[in-house]
Amino acid sequence: MNFKSIRVRVTAAILMCAVVGVVLFEAFWLPRLNSMLTETQTSELQKGVTILSEGLLPYLVSNQIGAVYETLQNVEAQYPEWVQVSLSRPDGGQLYPLEPLSELQGDYLFTESMAISLRGEDLAVLSVVADFGPQLQYFQNEQIRIFFIGMIIVALILFANIYLVDRLITRRILMVTEAADELADGNYDAVLPSGPDEVGLLAKSFCLMRDRIRDQTAKLDAARVRAELALEARSRFLATMSHEIRTPLNGIIPVAELLRHSKLEPSQFEKVDIIVKSGKALSAIVNDILDVSMLAGGKLTIQKVEFSPNELVAEALEVVRSTAEHKGLKIVNAFNAPADIRLHGDNSRIRQVLINLLGNAIKFTESGTITLKGFAKPKPNGHIPLHFEVIDTGIGIPDDAVSRIFERFEQVDGSIERRFGGTGLGLSIVKDLMDAMEGSVSVTSRIGQGSTFTLDLELEAITTPPVPKAESGIEPLSYSDHRTALIVDDNGINRTVGSAILTKLGYKAELAENGVVGVSKAQDKKFDVMLMDMHMPEMDGLIATQKIRETDGPNAQTKIIALTASVQAEDIEKCRTAGMDDFLSKPINIKNLTIMLSD
16 A cells, blocks of 8 residues: 555545544543533432422321322332432431332432421431433433444545545546656657646646647657767768878878988978878878767777887877977976886877877977976876876966867967967867876966976776887888788779888788779788778778688788778777778878788
């Protein structure tokens, strides 16, 4: 039984009132009725004795004792509650009855005595003993019977009220409650009570609210569908844009890097260096836009690998060093951590954060120093706090702009954007990446004196010894001249660029313009490595890789490196699921390719 129910509460209240009525009747009203009845009977007894005394006086004056006897006998017969009537002389001698009086017992015996006098002289004393017990008992029985009849009538009325309350209020409220539950489950057609009373008005208001909720839900569903379609369209657009921009960049940056390492005159080297830096800047913008897209869509995943924080800091500084030196800035590495310390985390994302902050510091610093300091100190629980500070001597940030510099497409003001350029995405990506890695980023700054960006992370420590890595570079690898590679790509420029890079690294490259040709060549000849584009006509790189892996051909175990302009997390996962061993995004990073070929 649910005691929170209105129905149960009303029923319990009515029954409680009935019980309280019975208790009050028994405790107060019934004794009061008995007292009133006793007083009435006593008064009647007094009146009767008075009348009898007056009737006996003539007989006593005339000494008619027989008449006295006859009168008293008639009285005893007339009043059955008078259990004993006696008449005695003033000196105590008994006149009536002739036999001795018996001793009477009872709870409701009342005695009334009265002297019969004439001119002040007592002639006799009349005594009457009345037993009111039977009358009181009869009266009480009748009262109880009447009370219970009344209680039954009241109970019937009360239960009729309960029934009416249940039908008119409780059940109808329950219908509204059930309609609310149905509404929570998405059912907008539950039956509601009607009527002009308060419950009917409540149901009418609920119905109006339900209709508004249905309309709003329909609008929200339509908006959600439109948003999902827009998000999907944006994702497709960004993926297409990434692919279309990276593909021509793959014909610019790697070729320019190859030229930069050839014998050039100083003026030629400077021009080629500009091409490389501009291409990488454009590639960085594309990466920023894709990162924002993945962060907004919740598609960015944090990878955890083993890495050295000292190496990570050195790599980040090396990336930005040439840019800083070109502006005449000094780069200082003040990071302090044990040389053998190894951590478990997403080193590529941490490196990206540091490069973004360092690049931002270099952009807004005209002269002075860029310092990267911090520490990594083990804790007893096996975790290591990783702390970084990127300090510059640049233009600084106003106090009113500090709170919004981590928002997307935000810069301090329009003049900053015109003077230094940029998309306003770098710091927002830093903030989102730190949040994704459960870290924090903050900034302190003074106008004209520089800024300090602070990063804090807590990562797991690695106790196993590190695996030594092979040295990498653009010089030919120490292999024999008989190592071969297969480049499968539908873009002729990409095939030419890939062939030039592999030739520089000491490989003899063969080319295939699509997956069908690539699978055919993989069945005919053994290769030491294959570079496989992901998106191609006739047969894409995923299917081609699966076919090569599923057969018992000479390249079933050959290392296949995905080479694609699609760089989203699901693309990488698709490549690995298809059987590819590694992933290299376009434009080709020669250093990364060298590392993969050295493994």
